[in-house]
Amino acid sequence: MNGPPLYDLTGSSLLAIFAHPDDESLACGGLLARCAESGVRVSLLCLTHGEHGQGNDVGHSTGAGRKQYGKEDRELLRDLRAGELANAAQILGLREVVILDHEDGMLPWIDAGKLEADILDTIRRLQPDVVVTFDEDGLYWHPDHIAGHERTTAAIARLGNAGPALRYVSMPAGKMRALVDATKNAAPGDDPPKHILGVADADAFGSKAPAPTLVVEAGEEFAKRKLAAIRCHHTQLAGSAFESLSEEDAERFLGTEHYRRAGVGSLNDVFFERWGTSITEGGD
Numbered sequence: 001m002n003g004p005p006l007y008d009l010t011g012s013s014l015l016a017i018f019a020h021p022d023d024e025s026l027a028c029g030g031l032l033a034r035c036a037e038s039g040v041r042v043s044l045l046c047l048t049h050g051e052h053g054q055g056n057d058v059g060h061s062t063g064a065g066r067k068q069y070g071k072e073d074r075e076l077l078r079d080l081r082a083g084e085l086a087n088a089a090q091i092l093g094l095r096e097v098v099i100l101d102h103e104d105g106m107l108p109w110i111d112a113g114k115l116e117a118d119i120l121d122t123i124r125r126l127q128p129d130v131v132v133t134f135d136e137d138g139l140y141w142h143p144d145h146i147a148g149h150e151r152t153t154a155a156i157a158r159l160g161n162a163g164p165a166l167r168y169v170s171m172p173a174g175k176m177r178a179l180v181d182a183t184k185n186a187a188p189g190d191d192p193p194k195h196i197l198g199v200a201d202a203d204a205f206g207s208k209a210p211a212p213t214l215v216v217e218a219g220e221e222f223a224k225r226k227l228a229a230i231r232c233h234h235t236q237l238a239g240s241a242f243e244s245l246s247e248e249d250a251e252r253f254l255g256t257e258h259y260r261r262a263g264v265g266s267l268n269d270v271f272f273e274r275w276g277t278s279i280t281e282g283g284d
């Protein structure tokens with residue numbers, strides 16, 4: 001197993017907070033799997049069921065690649081995505097997954113105080129050492145992701161220095177573009193990949209993300225686990241670059257993860273910082 005050596009981190013805890021099933025695997029599946037393998041109690045709070053995402057297995061086609069979804073389709077998709085998340089959680093080694101009932105696509109517009117209170121409830125119950133959520137670019141400027149970043153930051157700010165440490169995750173610029181191009185070239189003549197789990201613009205990932213303060217290399221084994229976890233999100237997968245990405249290439253395109261220190265919560269270092277390369281310039 002390559003990558004930085006593992007340490008016994010039993011007794012440590014991490015809570016990831018994201019907006020939809022699949023965000024956890026795509027954003028930081030390498031770190032989550034690496035922590036879980038080291039004995040960290042890793043939990044996930046997912047703010048919605050992702051019921052307005054695309055659903056490869058539900059809805060009906062209206063031609064030209066477009067689909068329509070009725071209310072029953074949305075309910076079915078909600079259940080399917082919860083099941084997919086449970087499968088991904090098992091691969092990543094998560095101990096607990098909480099999925100809230102907020103409406104997918106509406107996080108910026110629902111009551112901010114209510115969302116903050118929900119986040120605080122889970123933090124108070126699980127008492128994590130560190131919380132990981134989106135950076136301010138929401139991986140690719142997704143409004144739900146940006147709302148998740150803002151509400152999580154506000155919730156932890158309320159706890160002051162007694163709160164958990166907070167780290168933001170973003171994606172290295174250019175990696176998703178390189179992935180799409182590589183999988184296109186690997187399968188000339190076949191249907192080229194059209195998206196990254198429903199996002200058509202591969203260049204949006206990491207573009208203008210704030211500079212990270214920590215770069216973590218997941219290592220080959222954990223990059224493979226990350227790819228396997230991403231592939232559990234079957235309803236989002238058809239036509240995406242992850243369908244044709246080989247296990248051998250997982251580390252190259254998925255192995256590097258970027259994290260940034262937040263200015264709120266505990267200001268102590270966190271246990272996973274010893275795995276990464278710290279970058280002092282460009283952080284806040």
Ligand SMILES: [Zn+2]
Binds near residue numbers: 020023142145
């Ligand atoms: Zn998402």
